[in-house]
Amino acid sequence: MFTLKAESPLQSTWTLLENCSNMKQLKQIQAQMIKTAILSEPKLATKFLTLCTSPHVGDLLYAQRVFNGITSPNTVMWNAIIRAYSNSKEPELAFLLYQQMLSSSVPHNSYTFPFLLKACRNLSALGEALQVHGLVIKLGFGSDVFALNALLHVYALCGEIRYARQMFDNIPERDAVSWNIMIDGYIKSGDVKTAYGIFLDMPSKNVVSWTSLISGLVEAGLSVKALSLCYEMQNAGFELDGVAIACLLTACANLGALDQGRWLHFYVLNNGVDVDRVIGCALVNMYVKCGDMEEALRVFGKLKGDQKDVCIWTAMIDGFAIHGRGMEALEWFDLMRREGIRPNSITFTAVLRACSYGGLVEEGKELFKSMKCLYNLSPSIEHYGCMVDLLGRSGRLNEAKELIKNMPMKPNAVIWGAFLKACWIHRDFLVGSQIGAHLVEVDSDHSGRYIQLATILAAQGKWKEAAVVRLKMKNLGVPISPGKSSITLNGIVHEFLAGHQDHPQMEQIHLKLKQIAERLRQDEGYEPATKDLLLDLENEDKETAIAQHSEKLAIAFGLINTKPGTTIRVVKNLRICRDCHTVAKLVSQIYCREIIMRDRVRFHHFRDGSCSCKDYW
DNA sequence: ATAGGGTTAG
Numbered sequence: 319m320f321t322l323k324a325e326s327p328l329q330s331t332w333t334l335l336e337n338c339s340n341m342k343q344l345k346q347i348q349a350q351m352i353k354t355a356i357l358s359e360p361k362l363a364t365k366f367l368t369l370c371t372s373p374h375v376g377d378l379l380y381a382q383r384v385f386n387g388i389t390s391p392n393t394v395m396w397n398a399i400i401r402a403y404s405n406s407k408e409p410e411l412a413f414l415l416y417q418q419m420l421s422s423s424v425p426h427n428s429y430t431f432p433f434l435l436k437a438c439r440n441l442s443a444l445g446e447a448l449q450v451h452g453l454v455i456k457l458g459f460g461s462d463v464f465a466l467n468a469l470l471h472v473y474a475l476c477g478e479i480r481y482a483r484q485m486f487d488n489i490p491e492r493d494a495v496s497w498n499i500m501i502d503g504y505i506k507s508g509d510v511k512t513a514y515g516i517f518l519d520m521p522s523k524n525v526v527s528w529t530s531l532i533s534g535l536v537e538a539g540l541s542v543k544a545l546s547l548c549y550e551m552q553n554a555g556f557e558l559d560g561v562a563i564a565c566l567l568t569a570c571a572n573l574g575a576l577d578q579g580r581w582l583h584f585y586v587l588n589n590g591v592d593v594d595r596v597i598g599c600a601l602v603n604m605y606v607k608c609g610d611m612e613e614a615l616r617v618f619g620k621l622k623g624d625q626k627d628v629c630i631w632t633a634m635i636d637g638f639a640i641h642g643r644g645m646e647a648l649e650w651f652d653l654m655r656r657e658g659i660r661p662n663s664i665t666f667t668a669v670l671r672a673c674s675y676g677g678l679v680e681e682g683k684e685l686f687k688s689m690k691c692l693y694n695l696s697p698s699i700e701h702y703g704c705m706v707d708l709l710g711r712s713g714r715l716n717e718a719k720e721l722i723k724n725m726p727m728k729p730n731a732v733i734w735g736a737f738l739k740a741c742w743i744h745r746d747f748l749v750g751s752q753i754g755a756h757l758v759e760v761d762s763d764h765s766g767r768y769i770q771l772a773t774i775l776a777a778q779g780k781w782k783e784a785a786v787v788r789l790k791m792k793n794l795g796v797p798i799s800p801g802k803s804s805i806t807l808n809g810i811v812h813e814f815l816a817g818h819q820d821h822p823q824m825e826q827i828h829l830k831l832k833q834i835a836e837r838l839r840q841d842e843g844y845e846p847a848t849k850d851l852l853l854d855l856e857n858e859d860k861e862t863a864i865a866q867h868s869e870k871l872a873i874a875f876g877l878i879n880t881k882p883g884t885t886i887r888v889v890k891n892l893r894i895c896r897d898c899h900t901v902a903k904l905v906s907q908i909y910c911r912e913i914i915m916r917d918r919v920r921f922h923h924f925r926d927g928s929c930s931c932k933d934y935w
Numbered sequence: 936a937t938a939g940g941g942t943t944a945g
Contacts, residue, residue, distance in 0.1 A: 368936075397936070432937040464937050471938075495938045502939070529939045564940040599941040629942045636942070664943050671944070703944040735945050766945085893945095919945065 364394050371402035378406050390422070397429045404437035412437035413446065426457055428464045435468035439475055447472040467495050474503025498526050505534030525556050533565040541569035545578060558582075560591055567600040571607035574889035574916050577809055579604040583617075593621070599630045606637035609887060609914045609921055628659050636668035640920040642930035644676020651685075663695050670704035674711060675920065677934060682708045699725075703732050710740025711934065715749075731761040735770075742774055750774045758787065765791060765798040802891045803868035805876050814871040823875065830874040838904050869898045873905060873913060885912045893917050893935070903927050 367388070370381035385391065385399045396419040403412035416434050431454055438447040451469055459465040466489055473482035486492065486500050497520045504513035517523070517531050528551045535544040548558070548566050558566070563582055570579035583601060586593060593601070598621050605614035614637055618630065631654040638647035651669045654661065661669070666689055673682030686705055689695045697705075702725050709718035718737055722729050734757050741750030754771030761767045768791035775784040791798070801816040814821065821827065838844035869890050876886035894902075894917045906913050907927030915922045923930035 372936090394936080401936075427936095429936050436937080467937055493938095498938045524938095526939045531939095533939065559939095561940045568941075596941045601941095603941065627942095632942045662942090667943050674944090698944090700944045705944095707944075732945055739945075 360392060363388060364392065364398075367395050368398045371398040378402050391424070393424050393427050393430070396422075396424055397427070397433055400430070401433040401436070404433050404440060409437040409440040410443075426459065428459065428462050431459060431462075431465040432468040435465075435472050439472045442476050444472070444476045444478065447476065461491070463489070463491055463493055463496070467493075467499060470496060471499045471503075474499055475506055477507070479503050479507045479509075494520075494522065494524050494527065498524075498530055501527060501530045502534070505530065505537065508538075510534055510538045510540070523554070525559055525562065528554075528556060529559075529562045529565060532562060532569075536565050536569045536572065539572070541572040541575075544569040545573075545575070557589070558585060558591075560594065560597055563591060564596050564600045567597075567604040571600075571604045574608050574804075574887075575806070575811075576605075576608035576610060576887065577806055579608050593625075595621075595625045595627055595630065598625050599627075599633055602630055602633045602637070606633060606640070607916075609641075609916055611637055611641055611643075626657070626659070628654075628662055628665060631659055632662070632665045632668050635665065635672065639668055639672035639675055641923065642675055642921065642932070644672045644678050647672030647676070648678070648681060661693060663689075663698060663701070666695065666697075667700050667704060670701060670708065674704055674708040675931070675934070677712055677932070679708060679712045679714070699727050699730060699733065702727075702729075703736055706733055707736040707739070710737055711743060713740075713744050715740055715744060715746060731757060731764070731767075734760075735767070738770055738774075742770070742777075747774055747778045751778070758790075762794065763796055765796045768796065769798075799891060801868045803872040804889050805872045805887065807879055812872070812875060814868040814875070816868045817866045821871075821875070823878065826878055827871055827874045830878055831870060834874065834877075834901070834905060837908055838901065841908060844900065844904060867895060867898050869894060869915065870901060873902060876913075877905070877909060877911070883910060885914060888913065888915045890915060890917050893919070894922060899929065899933070899935075903929055 367381065367384055370377065370384050381399065381402050385395065388395060391399075396415070400412050400415050400419070403409060403415055412434060419430075431450065434450055435447060437443075438450065447469065454460060454462075454465045454469065466485070470482050470485055470489075473479070473485065482500065482503055486496060489496060497516065500516050501513050501520075504510070504516060513531065513534055517527060520527055528547065532544045532547050532551075535541070535547065545566065548562070551562070552558070563586060567579060567582055569575070570582065582604075585591070586597060586601070591597065598617065601617045602614045605611070605617060614634065618626070618634055621630070631650065635647045635650050635654070638644070638650060647669060651661070651665070654665075666685065669685055670682055673679070673685065682705070686697065686701065689697055689701065702721065705721055706718045709715075709721065715737075718740060722733060722737065725733075734753050738750055738753045738757060741747070741753065751771065751774050754767070754774055757767045758771050768787050772784040772787040775781075775787065802813060804811050804813045806812070812821070835844075869888055872888045872890075873886060876888070880886060894915065899922070902913050902915065902922070902924045904927065905911065906924035913922075913924040915924070917935075920935065921930065922935070
């Protein structure tokens with residue numbers, strides 16, 4: 319006789335639990351466990367509870383119910399439920415559970431404090447952290463590196479980086495995690511330099527060390543440095559993992575570095591990096607911000623249904639917005655809703671921005687209203703900013719003013735800036751200069767505000783007043799960012815600064831610019847728009863100044879060095895001026911070139927003499 | 936089962 323060699327129910331349930339990855343499976347397993355009455359088997363029950371509380375699978379309410387059904391939970395179970403609460407929307411409940419754990423006299427282990435301290439971190443609860451610190455010492459975990467690292471982490475992220483440093487210096491057996499927490503801590507407290515120092519001192523760095531530094535550099539706006547660390551990291555023998563790639567893609571998005579972004583995309587495909595929702599979103603965002611909407615669409619199209627969350631839809635909608643494809647942004651917004659995805663407050667900034675850039679005034683107003691009545695989202699100051707921009711741009715200055723007056727919050731510099739912009743576009747110089755004067759007072763370390771004011775004064779012929787504003791800016795030592803445009807050729811980035819002459823091909827570039835100006839004058843009756851210039855110069859000098867704007871230098875360079883008919887891509891750090899915009903349109907027609915220019919906030923696609931922004935920016 | 940990640944107005 320044969321007997322089937324059946325696995326014991328205990329063992330088979332264990333295997334099922336090991337391979338379980340979602341709540342539905344978990345509930346099925348639970349049904350089976352109840353049937354076979356092995357939920358009372360401690361090892362299985364523990365495993366089951368840790369799954370219920372794990373960040374990927376878990377469901378807190380469900381976990382709490384399961385936990386309530388256990389008569390005397392062991393340490394691991396208490397840890398699991400504390401962890402679940404520390405990651406939840408109400409981390410303070412972790413403290414309550416910890417109280418109960420204390421009164422049940424279950425011993426601690428080295429995992430208990432890290433979870434509890436995570437709740438402190440999520441609540442920025444320094445006082446509680448200090449109390450826990452006392453307990454750590456009292457209960458004999460004073461040299462446990464897990465507990466100490468968790469304490470370091472709270473202090474480092476709750477404004478006590480110096481105290482964290484003191485602790486760090488005194489931990490005898492600090493590990494890589496301790497070092498990495500310090501790197502991240504300095505970065506989050508805005509001290510990239512010290513973070514870099516710690517990184518350099520660290521004896522054996524790992525992928526997290528490199529990535530923490532890279533992500534800090536990206537956050538601090540030092541994306542060029544972040545990309546160079548990507549190569550250093552690989553030379554040091556580290557592979558890029560998903561987290562590193564997400565950070566680096568953001569760096570490319572910030573810089574408009576399409577070539578490096580594409581390289582990272584290839585890396586993902588060739589090295590089996592999982593395109594999860596974060597990487598998918600980072601890729602889409604990178605292509606959007608580097609001006610390649612078609613590739614962004616392709617990446618989106620390849621994602622599976624459950625990877626398409628509200629973030630990635632928002633990235634696409636924002637993409638259509640900044641590329642001047644307002645109608646498509648609205649269509650995608652509808653598509654998203656039909657997929658059952660609920661828009662969040664960021665989605666609304668994207669879709670309102672699309673309406674604003676696309677001149678879709680009525681649609682924008684409807685959407686703004688729908689935030690509250692359909693989605694129960696209260697518009698924030700950002701949304702009001704979009705609406706002021708939308709109304710102002712389209713010439714509804716009074717409506718914009720009313721909206722500002724009736725806003726539930728105090729208008730900030732951005733709101734006034736949008737209103738000033740509207741005054742400028744619609745030639746209401748008087749109100750514009752009043753607002754400009756106010757802005758210079760409240761936003762006095764922002765050079766753009768002085769320039770806006772000086773420009774609007776100059777437009778009224780008030781040269782002296784304009785000069786006073788510029789002098790004030792100079793005397794206050796407000797840092798000004800010079801106009802910069804870059805263009806990439808065979809992987810090399812060529813950067814042009816307004817008025818600078820230090821490129822090896824400068825003579826050729828100037829010759830080309832002269833030719834362009836001549837052709838434009840002859841064929842199109844173009845005259846340089848010197849009126850917008852605020853410099854107090856003779857007309858001829860103004861023409862020279864305007865002719866040396868960095869975007870013109872970059873376009874001329876592109877015309878010289880790329881094949882006829884190919885697209886020229888330029889990235890600019892400031893907004894494009896009216897004259898450069900006119901020239902770019904005419905160049906696109908006369909030289910039969912598509913020019914894709916990213917300015918500080920959006921894209922201009924110049925083609926056949928017109929621009930995707932419909933001259934409305 | 937403690938460390939690092941994507942979308943935000945002008």
